[in-house]
Each structure stands twice: as C-alpha cells, then as structure tokens.
Amino acid sequence: MSKLQFTIVMSLDGYVAGPSQSVDNPLGIGGEGLHEWVVALEAWRTRHGLEGGAVTPSSDVLEERVARVGATIMGRNMFGGGPGPWDDARPWTGWWGDEPPFHHPVFVLTHHPREPLELEGTTFTFVTDGIESALAQAREAAGGKDVQLGGGAEAGREYLAADLVDSMEIDLVPIFLGDGERLFDGLGTGNPRLVHVRTVEAPGVTHLKFERP
C-alpha cells in the first residue's frame, strides 16, 4: 500500500513559521530563513521555472521525494487564503501561480466546501470530511505511489496523533525563530514511537528521517 510521508521544515527551536503570520507574510517574522537552503537548489529552481542553483546532498533528498510521491495532502493554512468560508467573488488559488509545482493531485483539508480547482498540471480537491477521508482519496489518486503530507504543523500533528504517518522527514534548519508556530505542541505523552533511519547533512539544513517500526 502507498505510504504516507510527512515532510516539513523546522527551525532548531521547533517552529515551522515565525511570529505574526499574515497573508502578506505567511512565514512570519524570520520564517523565510527556513527556506533559504531549498530556494538555492537547482532541483527546486528548475521545478519553479527559475534558472541556476546549487547541487548539494539536499538535491537527492528532494528528487527522491518527488519521484516517490503521487499525491499531496496539505492543511488549509498551507494552501492559504485566510481562515473561514471561501470567497467566491475573489477565489484564492494558492501561493503558486498558474502552474503549481506539484503536477499531481493535491487534497486540501478544510471545514468549508469548495469545488475542485484545476490549474495547469495540478488539481486541488477540497476535503471537508476529515483526515482519514483525505488520506483515502489521496491514496486512490496516487496511482500506486506514496502520498506526501506537506504540512502545515496542525495537519501534521493530526495525522501523527492518529498514527497514520508511515515516514517523517524533518528538514532541520539551524536558526532560532524565537516564537511563532510550533511543529510539536500539545502532542501529549504516549505518542507512537518512530525510529530514526537516516540523516543527510547538507548546506544550511540537516534532513532527519524517521519511520514507523
């Protein structure tokens, strides 16, 4: 069966975004520092229509993820557009422009119904009946490949708490954000124990991979 792999970028002090997140500054104060390593990669730049870039041990990590993934799940906050019902008059279409970099089906967790959004190469389906339904739909759509849980933190915690995560890779960035949105908060004790299976050290980031035993 296709696995659910959770991948997320985290600061050394445990944040996935800095303080004062907003539509204008979705990563919060200092949060762009979390992504400097990936924006510098050729593997990332090519997928986003940009030239140049570096090849580092992170390149293989990224290529491996892309090759294995046939569908993505994300939380509403990561898709963006602010909380609450969707604005039909000025529909939010994500952060990624007319041709998002996914090129596979994406499932967005939300409390507010919305028709699917078809963009060049990527269709966003909005799922209102919970994380298990989203996972079932994503597995069906992935065509035998794995499903990536791309974030944000809240979606990650929900899938972890339900013990539905098969593998987790944290891209640990050695900066302090000092405040903001924590990845691991309120998990409580008695969590499923994941086993550390791999470390990849690269410029500006350490990739730490865990799997369910």
Add this chain to the structure above:
Amino acid sequence: MSKLQFTIVMSLDGYVAGPSQSVDNPLGIGGEGLHEWVVALEAWRTRHGLEGGAVTPSSDVLEERVARVGATIMGRNMFGGGPGPWDDARPWTGWWGDEPPFHHPVFVLTHHPREPLELEGTTFTFVTDGIESALAQAREAAGGKDVQLGGGAEAGREYLAADLVDSMEIDLVPIFLGDGERLFDGLGTGNPRLVHVRTVEAPGVTHLKFERP
C-alpha cells in the same frame, strides 16, 4: 581564551525532560528515554564505575568533550535538591554519589548561598551573583581548557540570550515526550545566529554542533 560550550540532550519535540518532574523522577515521565544512548556507551559507563558498554560514533563525541573541558557550570535544578534555601540539616550533595564523574571544578548557579562542597575529585562552588560571574570563575578554574555548560534548559537559555555561548552541541534523541520542560522557549526574536558546523549520526542519537560565527 577558553570557550563556553553548551551541551544538552533534547527530544525531537524539543524537551529536555518529560512532564511531572520531581525529586523522585528528575527527568519526568518518559525522560529516561533521552539518556538510553549514553548509558549504553562504554565511554560513559567507565566514568561511572560500570562495566561493559558499546563503542559508537557517540564515544568519540563524549571523549572529545571530556578532553577539552576543565570546568563545568550547571543550573540549580540540574544539581538538584529541590528549589529554595539549602537544607543545612540534610545537605543535598548532588545526584552522583561520593565520587562525581566530573573530576574538575563545578559551578552551580543558585540564588541561595552555600559553602563549597568538596567530594572525591570534584568541588562544587555555589555562585549567587549571576551567570557572568559563574563564567569568569569557571574560566579561571579551567586552567586554559574550555568551560562546559551542562544545563539545564533555563541556564542554557540565559547564557544564549546573553550571547555568551561559543559552541552548542545538541544530542537530538528521536523520541516524542509530548510535554515537559522545553529547551527553547520564550527566546524571542533577534537571537544570535549560530552556524551549524557538524553532524554526528550514532545509534539512538544525532549530535548537532553549532558555533558562533
């Protein structure tokens, strides 16, 4: 000048101890899981009068620390004995028995005065006039070697906030404690930026080293 190196064990979700810490259970619920990797090492067991043990990449990390350090600073909570004034009738002498494993001068940060405590090979000096005084005394006592800041979390945060930490090594253990005492909490933004200089991957732990640029 001798450097201040901060070394501490942290769970994947950012805790240095689990919830419900007490004198009987100083590491809190689940906290002993943070130290399984080190207790299993021959390098640690020998220093604590125990036989057997494993040799892993962590062994070199430990030996390197021991060789470089001429004095240790620790917070009151790490020395133990509960908060508040010292009990002269039943003086607390630390967690480590008659012959503590340090074998160099140790400086304990406390608000409550106390005469120095001399045990076999280690003298504990209680410092009531602040972290800079403790650092100056420890540097003087270290005889040209480095000073180790052994924890706990609160002491670490105070030295980090004052930008007095020259190098920091986090022993990252891939367990979730879910709750407890966080290492990095309330740091606020604008923290000094440390540079990641080394990763050592070993059974049950990943050692992440950072230095002041």
